[in-house]
Amino acid sequence: MSDVVLTLDNLTIGLPKGADRAAAVSGLNLTLRAGEVTCLIGESGSGKSLAARAILGLLPPRVTVTGGAIAFDGQDLTRLTQKQLARIRGDRIGMIFQEPMTALNPLHSIGRQIGEVLAIHTAMGATARRARVEKLLADVHLPEPSRIARSYPHQLSGGQRQRAMIAMALALDPKLLIADEPTTALDVTTQAQILRLIHELQREHGTAVLFITHDFGVVADIADQVAVLRQGEMVESGPRDAVLNAPQHPYTKALLAAVPRLAVPVRPVEAQGLVVLESIGARKSYAAKGWFARGRATRALDGVDVQLHRGETLGLVGESGSGKSTLARAMTRLLAIDSGEIILNGESITQLTTKALRPYRQKIQMIFQDPYASLDPRQRIVDVIAEGPIIHGAVPAEARLRARDLLRLVGLDPSAAERFPHEFSGGQRQRIGIARALALQPEVLVADEPVSALDVSVQAQVLDLLADIKAKLGLSMLFVTHDLRVALQICDRIAVMQHGAIVELGTATAIFTAPRHPYTKALFAAVPGASWNQSIPAAAE
Amino acid sequence: MGAGLKRFARNRMALLGACVILIVVALTIMAPFLFPAGAFALVGPALQPPSARFWLGTDALGRDVAAGVAEGARTSLLIGMSAAMGAVVLGAVIGGLAGYCRGAVDIVLMRITEFFQTIPAFLLAMLLVVILSPSVLSVIIAITAVSWPGIARLVRGEFVALGGREFILASAGLGASGPRLVFVHLLPNCLSSIIAVGSLLVATAILLETGLAFLGLGDPNVMSWGLQISAGRVSLRAAWWVCTFPGIAILLTVLSINLVGDGLNEALNPRLRER
């Protein structure tokens, strides 16, 4: 097809002794062409980011390229000194990162940081540089480029920061752009915009792009070529449609199967049960930080009315800051609300003291997002799970015995009981979290983004487990997620939240097939790989 | 914690420090046997240079400097550890209250803490020792009184950080009571930071104690390195050994405690470890 810009030839990246495997990446072959987006996709630990960083010689200390070559512009980048590499970086190869907040120097203005690229690689004077920076900022569709140039990173939104990063990476019109999960930290709607921007600029300039991601939806949206990486080895590569629609390797197949589809699975329609948990007009605002920030309080909940019926799963969907987590915590009384009522089984629990609340606690249990933060690192698993029953008066020995049963229930070996949280993987920890919640035999399970920190394959397993348990135990579940695909998979009804209010509430099918609110529509439009998602066959299992 | 100790054991400097501290501790235990007459006993001629009979020489009254160093180790360690312990307890209570209760309690307690950090610590310690009249107890109280704010801020910071962690929320969601949250979850989780910082505090306390004693604010009935130096100071140049050896003792002890404290910090402090 077009010109080859960069070739990875049997690239092997060694890890320091004591790592879980010898090579982060072994024998990777990849060809990047001008005007093409090549997606390197893999789960966490697959070595995809290190492969990208190796190109620019930006590997962390003690991680080194131990074999193979990186051919760029007739040179083998692995043989260049740091000094020689520095001349290429930023000039002929640009790079953007996952977290634009930390990737930008917090103490320098945006203009200065972009201008720095120009100062390093060109002979432009200060005025010329300033003009060029503003032009670049305008190119990435940032409003008021001169103001943005004077701003500091913390004064911009996440999307604006990533745009500025892109402007910086493309400042000198490089032949290759390396994008290391550039949209992972962003909300879906912002992600869609950034993806469009990269696509647009790349088409305009004919840049070759190496795009690192873990999301097949993103791949579907942006990739020309796809390479799938597992444990440092490439298991499959090829044109996008070939890989997505006709995967050859079992791993690719399994990954694709795990991707939640943008579709509502067929599930038996049940009669709506009684209301178990209800929020009436819940309001909550957070005072802004700082002592003198008068009237700058953020309204996290703005009079929310919502009802959870017995036996159903209600999804709360929204982007960050929409108030969905706040609502979940308010409804479990982990957070006090300013006004309104929280009603459990017809009783108001809004004003109860910690002590008075205790009997109600066991009826509502929560599952948290971060499997690393949600378990006390100093507690054995058995104590984690038995803590609830013990608090509620169970005989400790019995509670511990039951903890082992629960471990079996969530698919873990009972021998796990004596170990500490750090000995488990993310998915396993999330199972432990579920076991802890179940230990109190609750009526309502509140799951706050329970799968968003997990790899896609693990995510599917945990979702299955939740659905399974819910069905088995006849629970009601409040399910908080930012991912519409996940919500459609698991929820009976979905509430879409924006700015602390529910903008649309309906059955999953209704929301999916006939969204009414513009924001709901926008969310659907922004789902990565939306069109592909709908088209793939439900098979692959 | 076990893994932390293993990490600690791999730190050679910290192990070296621990060895020195063990030697100092052994010295305090053996002092009554090595020097049965006590450190104040007039055992020989005044200002004898180090010799076979008096390893570290004698001071202006003919007391054995070695006996003083051995007995002083006990005092310095006693004062250092008690003051550090006091500061840790006081700081943990205040910082814990502030970090757990938040809100107005937090603001008031942290203002008080800042306030105590602003007052020149050494001047305050001097003042307290004079008000309470010099004794081991008053020196401990004075050092405690100026050392707690750091711990308070540390504990508060940890409590606030941990309070936002999901496992605390999870426990609260299980219906855990306040004391349970504090003693089962919050405190054990910041214990390693407290131990690390607390151990460094022992070193600071010993330095403070010697500083106070240098200015004549030590307990006159108890031998301590500070007292030895302040007594030997007048004859520093006629008899260098009188305050040289206690000085070296201070230096080594404080250095060792710092090494151990740093080692503990690196081994136990998860945030440092992640780096």
Add this chain to the structure above:
Amino acid sequence: MRRWRYFGYRLLFALPVVFGILVLNFFLIRLAPGDAASVLAGESGAASPEYTELLRQKFGLDRPVIEQFFLYIANALRFDLGFSFRNDAPVSELILARLGPTLLLMLAAFSLAVAFGTLLGVLAAVARNSWRDAVISVATLICYATPVFWLGLMLIVVFSVNLAWLPTSGFEDIGQGYEGWERGVDIARHMVMPVAALGLFYLALYTRVMRASMLEQTGMDYVVTARAKGQSEGRIMLGHMLRNAFLPVLTMAGVQAGNLIGGSVVVETVFGWPGIGTLAFNALQSRDLNLLLGIFFISACLVVAINLIVEALTIALDPRIQA
């Protein structure tokens, strides 16, 4: 600008702190046993009770404590800190006379410690795990563990008595009639050892903080970004990491301001430096209440002022700070 408005708030917040210190100090010192008049009488040999009473009246010690307190606060607001009966001079005059040398000593020790601490910290961090790092680390650990007074005495023995390079003590050679530049050099020579004795501990402290801070910055994403731009390592260090790494040092420096004054008590005593530290110790010994109150007040003001300067520097260096 919002950021400087924030500074204004900090300034505003300093006032209650200062006032609180005023209140606390007053009552704390009143708690102490002993009466200044009896000390003064003691200095006078065997004074009669009538004479002691005369002194007590002269200095208002016979008034109720509350009355003394309000008198003190009212006067302090006018920066009139009362009269030191022991020194037979107004407190503010005594302190002002001593303020200069102490400020000079503290600021010199402080700025040198920060400057060299930063430099050494960077050197150690750059050469991490090399012999240079090891030497710097060991040296800082030793400085960190050395009692200040001991260090001072050793410096005198070595550099004044044995080598005769530097004067033993004092602020300047009185009676030599030095003027202008010569006088400056003379004072500088007198300052070398006190500044070294006071500053070495903080030098070690800042070196440690700076080293750790630099190492922390090394792993930051923005450093990778700068590298990805093609920036050279030297420029990355100077242009990007240094300023970020310096912020914790600055914060630490602010926290340590109070301790610096404490350290100067000991150092000033050893070197006969005519500053507030010596004055404070003498005042404490002789239970000169008004003078002590004044010294505590001024020290606190000094600490608050240093903290404000640190705050201003932080604001200037860190654009993230705002009200």
Add this chain to the structure above:
Amino acid sequence: MTESMRPSRRALLSSAVLATVGPAQAQAPARAPVRGGTMVMIVNPEPSTLATYAVSAGNIPPVTTQIYEGLLTYDWEIRPQPMLAKSWTVSEDGKTITFQLQEGVTFHNGQPFTSADVQYSFMEIAKKVNPNGPVILAELQSVDTPDPMTAVFNLANPAPYLMVSLSANNIPIVCKSVFEGTQPLQNPSANRPVGTGPFKFGEWNRGQFIRLDRNERYWKPGLPLLNRIIARFIPDAATRSAALETGEAHYAAYSAVNAADIRRMQANPILGSTTQGYGTTAATSVLEFNMRRPNLAKKEVRQAICYAIDRQFIVDNILHGFGKPATGPLSSVFTTQGFYTDQVRRFDVPDRLEIANRLMDEAGFPRGANGVRMSLFLEINSFGEQWLRQGEYLKQALGQIGINLTLRSEDTATWLRRCYTDYDFDINEPFYSAGADPVVGVHRHYVSSAIRRGTTFVNNKDYRSPDVDRLMDAATREIVPARRAELYHEAQRIMVEDSPGAWLCEVQYVTIFNKKLQNHTNRPLGTYSAFDRAWLER
């Protein structure tokens, strides 16, 4: 005498040898004096005030005696010599003293010196605000000024001690016009003194130095020789020694130099030393027993303590040899006047420990299970490190006779209040200088009329002996020296027998000076007199 009873911080180290040192000048000026130069003397600690007329702290006169002058000065035998008084006559009955004053003397402010100034200095200043005025001038009824150059002192009773108490350090002559109509304690000249002396006050840089400048119009022709005197204040002892060794400072008297450093300094070729110049400031370290305490009310216990202490040890190890054991309440400096006697109960006998233990048994204090008979507190004198050393020694020494001594170290104010107001002490370890006459420095510690609560450095022991009261009262008025000596001998025997205190050591002060500094110690008052004839070699 104003120096009396001051627990001098400088004191400590020194004394007894001094009376035996010959009166000859310490140095023989071989070369002709040179004019000019700046002398740097170390004064420690820094004076709190220069109001020497109202405050008798011992660190003030080294500065103020350069500025103020007295009516008299003294020769090596403490015989009165002319100063501002050119001559004097004492009447037969000892009740009238007539002074003829120096002519042509002016104060530093230009005012001429007249008998009105003398009258004012004695009647308005010394008698009223000088803390020692009530003792020294108790008998002074009035001062007449028949003409500007004559002052007549009228006494109620003879006062044999008065004529040895008229030097500048005791009663300085101030300028009447400066003080008239003001409160003497608040007079601006308190810290900017105006006198008639060879040096004028220059500036006082607190914490650092006081500068004194040559008085160009000094009444003694051709004097002073020095251009300037700097009194430097260095708080740290080691640093003071170092300043002398490096030649930064020329002169340090009293205990400015630590006893421990003296031998080394004496070996230094650029430095010299002398024990002269402390003739009227002989100092003795003592213990005071609180006889209100039942234990200490027993004479046997007090004597036992006296026996238990090895005074020579204190001299050797705490005073570093600069002193000698004391035998009783009068210092051996009073040997010249014949007042001193060592024919008293002696505690330095070979079997002193056996005697002490026997006395304790007899007093009814057998040793307990742990060998302890009783526990007592010792109040540590807060005026210097050496007192702590002495306390540490005493703890060991008294341990030998079964007394468990606990040291209590408090700040000066608390110490003074405990020992002189609250009487809440067991044993106190002060330090007194005897003054030029026993009336000034000795009586107040032992006569029962001096039991005055709240007054520092008087009889705080609750010692009440009618015999001693009677003997001392008689000695105050007795003008025949031999009879006076008899009275004192008898009093010493009674007091040592009663042992209301223990007399430990007479301290020998040593002055360390740079050998370039010449002719600095030419009077018994030493640093308490002007350096008008001192000069510096170039």
